[in-house]
Amino acid sequence: MLRQIKFLHYVLKSFLYNSFNSSLTLIETAFQPTLFCFDILIRILGPLFVVLVIGLTTVVVVLYYRLLVPRILTYGFIRSSCHLLYAHWLLVNICHQYYRAVCTEPGYPDEVIDIIVYLYLYKKLCSYQGIVAKPPRTHHCRICRRCIMKMDHHCPWVNNCVGRNNHRYFILFCVYMFLGTLYVSLSGYDLFLDQLYLQVYRSKLNLASEYETDQSSALFLGILCATVAFILLLFTGWHCFLISTNQTTIETYANKKKKKLLKKKGKRFRNKYDRGFVSNWRSVLGISRNDSFALLLWPKALPPIRDDYRTDYSNKLNGNFIVETVRSV
Incomplete structure (x- = not known):
């Protein structure tokens, strides 16, 4: 009986087993139905x-005007003017960068360059879309159902993929939103603590207050902004590290495996896309060598610095394409 069970086991393996597949591939295949439902949900x-992002931002702005602006106006003309100018500068940049991150297409290979050139250069097609050429650092997003150039990840908070064309707006939105929530948290720090102590004191003595609405609003504003600021500090810090080393979120997983393999062989891993700290940031932010990083202080649409490809169809001798890569800075 045991021999028959083993025989059936080997027969089943002969149909299903593949030595090239890892355990991770099997787990991913098993969870495909779950991932499919998750993609539809997102x-x-x-x-x-x-x-939700627009609504919460609007609530924070309204509560800022209602609770904090009256306090700020008591600081004196110069100090209050600096507060209001800084707050509105942050608000304008948050709105602009978020709008651009949501509405800017992340970059699709079939809309950037002739498919024939990509096939000649890379000889690689998207396994999901078939006829779409897949250049380096391009990945297929199952949620968008398209290939995204230099894809970092799909962000549900912007309902868009973060790719080559909108990475700049995404990281700037995170930075400005962090600065905005941090500013509200610090500027109303004493107010939030007073309302917290008052809330605890009232609950212990079972006292009613005619200012209960303002107290609840102040606590909500303080907790929301402090929580978002802390989360964005970690999240933005991680993405700043990725940009500094010219990696994407997707590439970090593959690079970790490469590091382990090379470490076993006594070699050191080096990211082939890393062009240095400053050049990496200029590439993502769309700032050329002749421009200043001060451009980031103002809401402005700038395309990313990228590699442009030109084709020269030639009928010389062997009939091959002469492909010239031009770096546009």
Whole structure:
């Protein structure tokens, strides 16, 4: 009986087993139905996440005017003017960068360059879309159902993929949103603590207050901004590290494996896309060598610095394409 069970086991393996597949591949295949449902859910909830971000930002702005501006106006003309100018500068940049991150297409290979040139250069097609050429650092997004050039990840909070064309707006939105929530948290720090102590004191003595609405609003504003600022500090810090080393979130997983393999062989891993700290940031932010980083202080649409490809169809001798890569800075 045991021999028959083993025989059936080997027969089953002969049909299903593949020595090239790892355990991770098997796990991913088993969870494909779950991932498929999750992708559909994210696709449906994407617009709701955008509405949520806009709604919470609006609530914070309204509460800022209602609770903090009256306190700021008592600081004196110069100090209060600096507060208001800084707050509105942050608000304008947050709105602009978020709008650009949501509405800017992340970059699609079939809309950037002739497919024939990509096939000649890279000889690689997207396994999902078939006829779409897949240049380096391009990945297929199952939620967007398209290939994204230099894809970092799909962000539900912007209902869009973060790719080559909108990476700049995404990271700047994170930075400005962090600065904005940090500013509100610090500027109303004493107010939030006073309301917290008062809330605890009232609950212990079972006292009623005619200012209960303002107290709850102040606590909500303080907790929300402090929580978002802390989360964005970690999240933005991680993405700043990725940009500094010219990696994407997707590439970090592959690079970790390469590091382990090379370490066993006594070799050191080096990212072939890393062109140095400053050049990496200029490439993502769309700032050329002749421009200053001060451009980031103002809401402005700048395309990313990227490699442009030109084709020269030639009928010489062997009939091959002469492909010239030009770096546009």
